[in-house]
Amino acid sequence: MSIFDVEVESVKEGTQTLQPYKGNVLLVVNTASKCGFASQLKPLQELYDRYKDEGFYVLGFPNDQFLNQEPLESEEIPDHFKEKYGVTFPLFKKTMVRGENISPLFEQLTDETKGMGSSKIKWNFTKFLIGRDGTVLYRYSPSTNPEKIETDLKEALK
Template identity: 55%
Template sequence: MSVYDFSTVTMQGEEKSLADYEGKVLLIVNTASECGFTPQFQGLQTVYDQYSDQGFEVLGFPCNQFKDQDPGTNEEIADFCQRNYGVTFPMFEKVDVKGENAHPLFSYLTNEAKGMLTKDIKWNFTKFLINRHGEVIDRYAPQTKPESIQKDIEEALK
């Protein structure tokens, strides 16, 4: 099993198979528009810009499970991200990332890379680095800035 076995829905409402990203290095992130970590959108865009021509993608999944920090509609979230941070990497519809209604992708990710003390995602901007074979390489805490994992991205791209 790999991330390629999952599908999700884009911000535009289109079904998207993650198999479309086969052969690429991915950084999958649960995001929020009204969080103290929201400025990380800029860092995510920066690493996306820097490595996208080498087969790297950032995949953003808004989530409103942590203190209602992403209450907007998918359209409002997409507009906010583009207007405030120039986000051009793929963003998907809002999902749950923990609990009984968690999107199957996030259930898989958290089983593959457990966090500190628990496998559950504890906050917005938890990041999962995926290799070119769709396997989870690492998991990063919300406070880990995207720019600080560039060496891991570069290593995965080799």
């Protein structure tokens, strides 16, 4: 199944596929407002602003599976992220990124990539760069600063 056919839960639109993003380069990120890596939201927004006109989207999937670092309700997260970090890129409902209730999106992403010793996501702010054709190009650890992704992003946009 293409990544663009996977169903996700949008805060505003409800259940949908990623078809609206087909043909674009995507950076899928599991986020959490209370995570120590939440400061990455600002540089993620800067990447989005810099390259959105070239067909690039950051897609944020809030997650509360790691030490309850996302206490907000799904509907509260977009306003909080916008107010605190200036985030305008698309955000989705809280999503399970590992375990028996893993979302189909993250199941596919982790099946196609491997982290350190295991394919399962170990923490918030794991990032997946997806090409225009839906292929997962790179997986980045939570500690990878968004600025370090820019070279790979520019190549993917060509």
